[in-house]
Amino acid sequence: MRAIPFLSLLIIFIMLWLIGGHIFYKQWWILPNFFGYSDLENTFSPINALFAALASAGAVYAIIIQAYNFSIQQFEINFFNLLNIHISNKDKVKYDIFEDRSVNHDIFFEFYELLKIIYTKANNPDYEHTMPKIRISIQDIIDDRLDMYRDDYGLINKDRHDIFKICHNIFNECTENILSPYFRNFYHLLKYIENSNAKIKNQFTGILRAQINNYEYALLYYDSLMNGDAKLLRKQSKIKSLLEKHCMFHNLDKRILFDNYSAGKYKKCAFEHRIDIYIDSFLNAPKIIIKSLNFIYHDIL
Secondary structure (H helix, E strand, O other): OOHHHHHHHHHHHHHHHHHHHHHHHOOOOHHHHHOOOOOHHHHHHHHHHHHHHHHHHHHHHHHHHHHHHHHHHHHHHHHHHHHHHHHHHHHOOOOOOEOOOOOOOOHHHHHHHHHHHHHHHHHOOOOOOOOOOEOHHHHHHHHHHHHOOEOOOOOEOOOHHHHHHHHHHHHHHHOOOOOHHHHHHHHHHHHHHHOOOHHHHHHHHHHHHOOOOHHHHHHHHHHHHHOOOHHHOOOOOHHHHHHHHOOOOOOOOHHHOOOOOOOOOOOHHHOOOHHHHHHHHHHHHHHHHHHHHHHHHHHHO
């Protein structure tokens, strides 16, 4: 692919050489010069011009390649600097949710469990979680906010998406939106990859995916569905389209998703690479054909 710019320049310089010589001599000068109609030095002047043009094309191509490599190098430096900032921000996320917790706890697992507890309590008022006891201040917020939406029978009469939205707002209030900088930095990191050269996007999105554990994926999954972009009157967040485009949930274990799609859904490309989809379609094609033939056969009978 890198040879295409060089070949294009080569073709342009050859065309300029031919057209320029034709205008200067008012004829195609190469053959008459070989038969003595002109001086010997004029015989090879077009050839000299051709090699000079080729040399110029090579110099321009070298400059293009050097500029391309420099841009890639700058992108890699900036990307890994942003990635280090992202990892540093993740390590700084500290918050006490449960009264009794282990020393080597995973804060994202605890955030995930808190959101799961809030959602379960919203749908089942009598639910008693088996996790370590939630801090009293957080438990009071959960109970007070959910009681605001319950009817006389203790139920929340809203559709599933609205219930999950309520739960997510309560989750943000309980955690004091401590994850917001993490999600914003992740969005800008993914957007930086999106604005890069198309040839290296998959490579660096793979590096980014490798830094995310399963519970980070789950929280990112829900947060992107819940937070729309009101300024642009978008029905979905800007990060959602990027997550789908770059197949960011390829490594997500769907078994940990607890809401039965109450929060919403992503396109299939968010979980499967396009090549995987094509391969699956190719492998399933015989089965689809056989089922179609069986249907037609039984329909005729």
